[in-house]
Amino acid sequence: MSAAARNAAPNPASALRRKSEAKATKAKTMSIGVVLESLHAQFPEVTVSKIRFLESEGLISPQRTVSGYRRFTQEDVDRLRYILTTQRDNYTPLKVIREQLEALDSGQVTAIVSAGKTEPLVTPEQFKAPTITRLTDTDVANQAGCSEQDVAELYKIGLISPDSSGFFNTDDVAVASAAIALRAFGFDTRQLKSLRNNARRQADLISQVASPVANSKADTARQQAEELSQQMTALVVSLHATLVKTDLRNEYNS
Incomplete structure:
Protein backbone atom coordinates (compact mmCIF):
# COMPACT_ATOMS: atom_id res chain seq x y z
CA MET A 1 0.00 0.00 0.00
CA SER A 2 1.36 3.44 -0.90
CA ALA A 3 2.00 6.13 1.68
CA ALA A 4 -0.87 8.16 0.24
CA ALA A 5 -3.24 5.20 0.57
CA ARG A 6 -2.16 4.58 4.14
CA ASN A 7 -2.78 8.21 5.01
CA ALA A 8 -6.22 8.04 3.39
CA ALA A 9 -7.21 4.86 5.24
CA PRO A 10 -9.61 5.48 8.17
CA ASN A 11 -8.14 5.18 11.65
CA PRO A 12 -10.46 3.02 13.79
CA ALA A 13 -9.38 4.89 16.93
CA SER A 14 -9.91 8.38 15.54
CA ALA A 15 -13.56 8.48 16.63
CA LEU A 16 -12.51 7.87 20.23
CA ARG A 17 -9.53 10.17 20.61
CA ARG A 18 -10.20 13.23 22.68
CA LYS A 19 -7.23 15.48 22.09
CA SER A 20 -7.56 19.00 23.41
CA GLU A 21 -7.00 20.62 20.01
CA ALA A 22 -10.00 18.73 18.60
CA LYS A 23 -12.26 20.57 21.02
CA ALA A 24 -11.04 23.86 19.67
CA THR A 25 -12.48 23.15 16.24
CA LYS A 26 -15.94 24.29 15.22
CA ALA A 27 -17.35 20.78 14.93
CA LYS A 28 -21.10 20.47 14.68
CA THR A 29 -22.57 19.74 18.10
CA MET A 30 -25.85 18.29 19.32
CA SER A 31 -27.93 18.35 22.49
CA ILE A 32 -28.14 15.47 24.95
CA GLY A 33 -31.66 14.73 23.68
CA VAL A 34 -30.42 14.26 20.13
CA VAL A 35 -27.60 12.05 21.40
CA LEU A 36 -30.09 9.94 23.32
CA GLU A 37 -32.27 9.54 20.23
CA SER A 38 -29.31 8.44 18.11
CA LEU A 39 -28.30 5.80 20.67
CA HIS A 40 -31.74 4.36 21.43
CA ALA A 41 -31.93 2.02 18.45
CA GLN A 42 -28.78 0.17 19.56
CA PHE A 43 -29.08 0.80 23.30
CA PRO A 44 -32.78 1.13 24.19
CA GLU A 45 -32.03 1.20 27.93
CA VAL A 46 -29.74 4.24 27.83
CA THR A 47 -31.04 7.32 29.64
CA VAL A 48 -30.05 10.93 30.17
CA SER A 49 -28.98 10.08 33.71
CA LYS A 50 -26.75 7.31 32.34
CA ILE A 51 -24.98 9.75 30.02
CA ARG A 52 -24.58 12.28 32.83
CA PHE A 53 -23.21 9.53 35.05
CA LEU A 54 -20.58 8.57 32.46
CA GLU A 55 -19.61 12.22 32.26
CA SER A 56 -19.28 12.45 36.04
CA GLU A 57 -16.98 9.43 35.89
CA GLY A 58 -14.75 11.24 33.42
CA LEU A 59 -15.41 8.86 30.53
CA ILE A 60 -16.84 11.53 28.25
CA SER A 61 -16.28 15.29 28.22
CA PRO A 62 -18.98 17.14 26.29
CA GLN A 63 -18.59 20.84 25.68
CA ARG A 64 -20.61 23.34 27.70
CA THR A 65 -22.38 26.43 26.48
CA VAL A 66 -22.21 29.71 28.37
CA SER A 67 -25.56 28.75 29.92
CA GLY A 68 -24.15 25.39 31.05
CA TYR A 69 -25.93 23.14 28.54
CA ARG A 70 -24.06 20.08 27.29
CA ARG A 71 -23.15 19.97 23.62
CA PHE A 72 -21.89 16.72 22.09
CA THR A 73 -19.81 16.16 18.96
CA GLN A 74 -19.98 13.04 16.80
CA GLU A 75 -16.75 11.95 18.49
CA ASP A 76 -18.57 12.09 21.84
CA VAL A 77 -21.36 9.90 20.44
CA ASP A 78 -18.87 7.39 19.03
CA ARG A 79 -17.14 7.31 22.38
CA LEU A 80 -20.45 6.63 24.11
CA ARG A 81 -21.15 3.77 21.70
CA TYR A 82 -17.79 2.25 22.54
CA ILE A 83 -18.43 2.50 26.28
CA LEU A 84 -21.97 1.10 26.10
CA THR A 85 -20.98 -1.74 23.77
CA THR A 86 -18.04 -2.73 25.98
CA GLN A 87 -20.25 -2.73 29.05
CA ARG A 88 -23.04 -4.71 27.40
CA ASP A 89 -21.03 -7.33 25.54
CA ASN A 90 -18.04 -7.83 27.83
CA TYR A 91 -19.38 -6.77 31.27
CA THR A 92 -16.28 -4.57 31.53
CA PRO A 93 -16.09 -2.47 34.74
CA LEU A 94 -15.91 1.30 34.28
CA LYS A 95 -12.40 1.37 35.75
CA VAL A 96 -11.16 -0.93 32.99
CA ILE A 97 -13.08 0.99 30.30
CA ARG A 98 -11.44 4.20 31.53
CA GLU A 99 -8.02 2.59 31.15
CA GLN A 100 -8.91 1.40 27.65
CA LEU A 101 -10.06 4.89 26.66
CA GLU A 102 -6.89 6.45 28.04
CA ALA A 103 -4.86 4.02 25.93
CA LEU A 104 -6.96 4.90 22.87
CA ASP A 105 -6.62 8.61 23.55
CA SER A 106 -2.84 8.34 23.82
CA GLY A 107 -2.62 6.30 20.60
CA GLN A 108 -1.14 3.26 22.37
CA VAL A 109 -3.83 0.96 20.92
CA THR A 110 -6.57 1.15 18.33
CA ALA A 111 -10.22 0.27 18.70
CA ILE A 112 -11.11 -3.26 17.61
CA VAL A 113 -14.61 -4.12 16.48
CA SER A 114 -15.32 -7.85 16.69
CA ALA A 115 -17.20 -9.19 13.70
CA GLY A 116 -19.80 -11.86 14.25
CA LYS A 117 -19.62 -11.65 18.04
CA THR A 118 -22.31 -13.74 19.70
CA GLU A 119 -24.70 -11.72 21.80
CA PRO A 120 -24.35 -12.53 25.50
CA LEU A 121 -27.04 -14.64 27.10
CA VAL A 122 -27.28 -12.29 30.05
CA THR A 123 -26.57 -8.55 30.00
CA PRO A 124 -26.53 -5.91 32.75
CA GLU A 125 -29.47 -4.13 31.11
CA GLN A 126 -31.67 -7.12 31.95
CA PHE A 127 -31.30 -6.34 35.63
CA LYS A 128 -32.59 -2.80 35.63
CA ALA A 129 -35.61 -2.10 37.81
CA PRO A 130 -38.84 -3.31 36.18
CA THR A 131 -41.17 -0.86 34.50
CA ILE A 132 -43.53 0.64 37.04
CA THR A 133 -46.74 -1.35 36.89
CA ARG A 134 -49.63 -1.98 39.24
CA LEU A 135 -50.71 -5.57 38.80
CA THR A 136 -53.20 -7.39 40.99
Whole structure:
Protein backbone atom coordinates (compact mmCIF):
# COMPACT_ATOMS: atom_id res chain seq x y z
CA MET A 1 0.00 0.00 0.00
CA SER A 2 1.36 3.44 -0.90
CA ALA A 3 2.00 6.13 1.68
CA ALA A 4 -0.87 8.16 0.24
CA ALA A 5 -3.24 5.20 0.57
CA ARG A 6 -2.16 4.58 4.14
CA ASN A 7 -2.78 8.21 5.01
CA ALA A 8 -6.22 8.04 3.39
CA ALA A 9 -7.21 4.86 5.24
CA PRO A 10 -9.61 5.48 8.17
CA ASN A 11 -8.14 5.18 11.65
CA PRO A 12 -10.46 3.02 13.79
CA ALA A 13 -9.38 4.89 16.93
CA SER A 14 -9.91 8.38 15.54
CA ALA A 15 -13.56 8.48 16.63
CA LEU A 16 -12.51 7.87 20.23
CA ARG A 17 -9.53 10.17 20.61
CA ARG A 18 -10.20 13.23 22.68
CA LYS A 19 -7.23 15.48 22.09
CA SER A 20 -7.56 19.00 23.41
CA GLU A 21 -7.00 20.62 20.01
CA ALA A 22 -10.00 18.73 18.60
CA LYS A 23 -12.26 20.57 21.02
CA ALA A 24 -11.04 23.86 19.67
CA THR A 25 -12.48 23.15 16.24
CA LYS A 26 -15.94 24.29 15.22
CA ALA A 27 -17.35 20.78 14.93
CA LYS A 28 -21.10 20.47 14.68
CA THR A 29 -22.57 19.74 18.10
CA MET A 30 -25.85 18.29 19.32
CA SER A 31 -27.93 18.35 22.49
CA ILE A 32 -28.14 15.47 24.95
CA GLY A 33 -31.66 14.73 23.68
CA VAL A 34 -30.42 14.26 20.13
CA VAL A 35 -27.60 12.05 21.40
CA LEU A 36 -30.09 9.94 23.32
CA GLU A 37 -32.27 9.54 20.23
CA SER A 38 -29.31 8.44 18.11
CA LEU A 39 -28.30 5.80 20.67
CA HIS A 40 -31.74 4.36 21.43
CA ALA A 41 -31.93 2.02 18.45
CA GLN A 42 -28.78 0.17 19.56
CA PHE A 43 -29.08 0.80 23.30
CA PRO A 44 -32.78 1.13 24.19
CA GLU A 45 -32.03 1.20 27.93
CA VAL A 46 -29.74 4.24 27.83
CA THR A 47 -31.04 7.32 29.64
CA VAL A 48 -30.05 10.93 30.17
CA SER A 49 -28.98 10.08 33.71
CA LYS A 50 -26.75 7.31 32.34
CA ILE A 51 -24.98 9.75 30.02
CA ARG A 52 -24.58 12.28 32.83
CA PHE A 53 -23.21 9.53 35.05
CA LEU A 54 -20.58 8.57 32.46
CA GLU A 55 -19.61 12.22 32.26
CA SER A 56 -19.28 12.45 36.04
CA GLU A 57 -16.98 9.43 35.89
CA GLY A 58 -14.75 11.24 33.42
CA LEU A 59 -15.41 8.86 30.53
CA ILE A 60 -16.84 11.53 28.25
CA SER A 61 -16.28 15.29 28.22
CA PRO A 62 -18.98 17.14 26.29
CA GLN A 63 -18.59 20.84 25.68
CA ARG A 64 -20.61 23.34 27.70
CA THR A 65 -22.38 26.43 26.48
CA VAL A 66 -22.21 29.71 28.37
CA SER A 67 -25.56 28.75 29.92
CA GLY A 68 -24.15 25.39 31.05
CA TYR A 69 -25.93 23.14 28.54
CA ARG A 70 -24.06 20.08 27.29
CA ARG A 71 -23.15 19.97 23.62
CA PHE A 72 -21.89 16.72 22.09
CA THR A 73 -19.81 16.16 18.96
CA GLN A 74 -19.98 13.04 16.80
CA GLU A 75 -16.75 11.95 18.49
CA ASP A 76 -18.57 12.09 21.84
CA VAL A 77 -21.36 9.90 20.44
CA ASP A 78 -18.87 7.39 19.03
CA ARG A 79 -17.14 7.31 22.38
CA LEU A 80 -20.45 6.63 24.11
CA ARG A 81 -21.15 3.77 21.70
CA TYR A 82 -17.79 2.25 22.54
CA ILE A 83 -18.43 2.50 26.28
CA LEU A 84 -21.97 1.10 26.10
CA THR A 85 -20.98 -1.74 23.77
CA THR A 86 -18.04 -2.73 25.98
CA GLN A 87 -20.25 -2.73 29.05
CA ARG A 88 -23.04 -4.71 27.40
CA ASP A 89 -21.03 -7.33 25.54
CA ASN A 90 -18.04 -7.83 27.83
CA TYR A 91 -19.38 -6.77 31.27
CA THR A 92 -16.28 -4.57 31.53
CA PRO A 93 -16.09 -2.47 34.74
CA LEU A 94 -15.91 1.30 34.28
CA LYS A 95 -12.40 1.37 35.75
CA VAL A 96 -11.16 -0.93 32.99
CA ILE A 97 -13.08 0.99 30.30
CA ARG A 98 -11.44 4.20 31.53
CA GLU A 99 -8.02 2.59 31.15
CA GLN A 100 -8.91 1.40 27.65
CA LEU A 101 -10.06 4.89 26.66
CA GLU A 102 -6.89 6.45 28.04
CA ALA A 103 -4.86 4.02 25.93
CA LEU A 104 -6.96 4.90 22.87
CA ASP A 105 -6.62 8.61 23.55
CA SER A 106 -2.84 8.34 23.82
CA GLY A 107 -2.62 6.30 20.60
CA GLN A 108 -1.14 3.26 22.37
CA VAL A 109 -3.83 0.96 20.92
CA THR A 110 -6.57 1.15 18.33
CA ALA A 111 -10.22 0.27 18.70
CA ILE A 112 -11.11 -3.26 17.61
CA VAL A 113 -14.61 -4.12 16.48
CA SER A 114 -15.32 -7.85 16.69
CA ALA A 115 -17.20 -9.19 13.70
CA GLY A 116 -19.80 -11.86 14.25
CA LYS A 117 -19.62 -11.65 18.04
CA THR A 118 -22.31 -13.74 19.70
CA GLU A 119 -24.70 -11.72 21.80
CA PRO A 120 -24.35 -12.53 25.50
CA LEU A 121 -27.04 -14.64 27.10
CA VAL A 122 -27.28 -12.29 30.05
CA THR A 123 -26.57 -8.55 30.00
CA PRO A 124 -26.53 -5.91 32.75
CA GLU A 125 -29.47 -4.13 31.11
CA GLN A 126 -31.67 -7.12 31.95
CA PHE A 127 -31.30 -6.34 35.63
CA LYS A 128 -32.59 -2.80 35.63
CA ALA A 129 -35.61 -2.10 37.81
CA PRO A 130 -38.84 -3.31 36.18
CA THR A 131 -41.17 -0.86 34.50
CA ILE A 132 -43.53 0.64 37.04
CA THR A 133 -46.74 -1.35 36.89
CA ARG A 134 -49.63 -1.98 39.24
CA LEU A 135 -50.71 -5.57 38.80
CA THR A 136 -53.20 -7.39 40.99
CA ASP A 137 -52.91 -11.08 41.82
CA THR A 138 -55.51 -11.70 39.11
CA ASP A 139 -53.38 -9.81 36.59
CA VAL A 140 -50.32 -11.86 37.53
CA ALA A 141 -52.28 -15.10 37.21
CA ASN A 142 -53.65 -14.14 33.79
CA GLN A 143 -50.30 -13.02 32.41
CA ALA A 144 -48.36 -15.94 33.85
CA GLY A 145 -50.93 -18.50 32.75
CA CYS A 146 -51.68 -19.85 36.21
CA SER A 147 -54.39 -19.66 38.84
CA GLU A 148 -54.79 -17.08 41.60
CA GLN A 149 -54.21 -19.93 44.04
CA ASP A 150 -50.81 -20.50 42.41
CA VAL A 151 -50.02 -16.81 42.83
CA ALA A 152 -51.02 -16.97 46.50
CA GLU A 153 -48.77 -19.97 47.10
CA LEU A 154 -45.80 -18.37 45.35
CA TYR A 155 -46.30 -15.32 47.55
CA LYS A 156 -46.50 -17.53 50.63
CA ILE A 157 -43.13 -19.19 49.93
CA GLY A 158 -41.48 -15.86 49.11
CA LEU A 159 -40.95 -16.14 45.36
CA ILE A 160 -43.04 -13.04 44.62
CA SER A 161 -44.14 -10.17 46.80
CA PRO A 162 -46.33 -7.08 46.28
CA ASP A 163 -45.13 -3.56 46.97
CA SER A 164 -46.27 -1.45 49.91
CA SER A 165 -49.48 -0.66 48.02
CA GLY A 166 -50.27 -4.33 47.47
CA PHE A 167 -49.46 -4.43 43.74
CA PHE A 168 -47.13 -6.72 41.79
CA ASN A 169 -44.88 -5.88 38.81
CA THR A 170 -43.68 -7.49 35.59
CA ASP A 171 -40.80 -9.26 37.36
CA ASP A 172 -43.37 -11.05 39.53
CA VAL A 173 -45.09 -12.24 36.37
CA ALA A 174 -41.78 -13.60 35.03
CA VAL A 175 -41.07 -15.39 38.32
CA ALA A 176 -44.56 -16.89 38.47
CA SER A 177 -44.36 -18.06 34.86
CA ALA A 178 -40.97 -19.74 35.40
CA ALA A 179 -42.04 -21.32 38.69
CA ILE A 180 -45.19 -22.82 37.16
CA ALA A 181 -43.12 -24.18 34.25
CA LEU A 182 -40.70 -25.80 36.70
CA ARG A 183 -43.60 -27.35 38.56
CA ALA A 184 -44.65 -29.01 35.33
CA PHE A 185 -41.22 -30.68 35.30
CA GLY A 186 -41.73 -31.95 38.85
CA PHE A 187 -40.27 -29.19 41.04
CA ASP A 188 -42.07 -29.08 44.39
CA THR A 189 -42.46 -26.24 46.90
CA ARG A 190 -39.33 -27.20 48.82
CA GLN A 191 -37.20 -27.09 45.67
CA LEU A 192 -38.64 -23.76 44.59
CA LYS A 193 -37.87 -22.33 48.02
CA SER A 194 -34.32 -23.64 47.67
CA LEU A 195 -33.94 -21.68 44.42
CA ARG A 196 -35.25 -18.58 46.18
CA ASN A 197 -32.75 -18.98 49.02
CA ASN A 198 -29.89 -19.42 46.57
CA ALA A 199 -30.90 -16.22 44.80
CA ARG A 200 -30.97 -14.38 48.12
CA ARG A 201 -27.45 -15.53 48.96
CA GLN A 202 -26.18 -14.36 45.57
CA ALA A 203 -27.91 -11.00 46.01
CA ASP A 204 -26.26 -10.63 49.42
CA LEU A 205 -22.83 -11.23 47.91
CA ILE A 206 -23.44 -8.53 45.30
CA SER A 207 -24.80 -6.16 47.94
CA GLN A 208 -21.65 -6.55 50.02
CA VAL A 209 -19.67 -5.01 47.18
CA ALA A 210 -22.20 -2.43 46.01
CA SER A 211 -23.39 -1.09 49.39
CA PRO A 212 -20.18 0.79 50.28
CA VAL A 213 -20.37 2.51 46.90
CA ALA A 214 -24.02 3.46 47.45
CA ASN A 215 -23.22 4.83 50.92
CA SER A 216 -20.38 7.05 49.73
CA LYS A 217 -20.76 10.81 49.69
CA ALA A 218 -20.40 11.13 45.92
CA ASP A 219 -23.26 12.86 44.10
CA THR A 220 -23.54 9.88 41.75
CA ALA A 221 -23.23 7.23 44.47
CA ARG A 222 -26.64 5.68 43.88
CA GLN A 223 -26.26 5.61 40.10
CA GLN A 224 -22.78 4.13 40.42
CA ALA A 225 -24.01 1.44 42.82
CA GLU A 226 -26.87 0.52 40.46
CA GLU A 227 -24.47 0.26 37.52
CA LEU A 228 -22.08 -1.87 39.55
CA SER A 229 -24.87 -4.15 40.79
CA GLN A 230 -26.24 -4.71 37.28
CA GLN A 231 -22.82 -5.64 35.91
CA MET A 232 -22.04 -7.98 38.81
CA THR A 233 -25.50 -9.57 38.62
CA ALA A 234 -25.04 -10.35 34.92
CA LEU A 235 -21.67 -11.95 35.68
CA VAL A 236 -22.95 -13.92 38.67
CA VAL A 237 -25.97 -15.25 36.77
CA SER A 238 -23.82 -16.12 33.75
CA LEU A 239 -21.27 -17.89 35.94
CA HIS A 240 -23.99 -19.74 37.83
CA ALA A 241 -25.64 -20.88 34.59
CA THR A 242 -22.34 -22.10 33.16
CA LEU A 243 -21.44 -23.97 36.36
CA VAL A 244 -24.85 -25.68 36.44
CA LYS A 245 -24.50 -26.66 32.78
CA THR A 246 -20.97 -27.99 33.37
CA ASP A 247 -22.00 -30.02 36.43
CA LEU A 248 -24.93 -31.60 34.58
CA ARG A 249 -22.77 -32.40 31.56
CA ASN A 250 -20.18 -34.04 33.79
CA GLU A 251 -22.88 -36.03 35.58
CA TYR A 252 -24.39 -37.42 32.40
CA ASN A 253 -21.02 -38.09 30.75
CA SER A 254 -19.49 -39.83 33.75
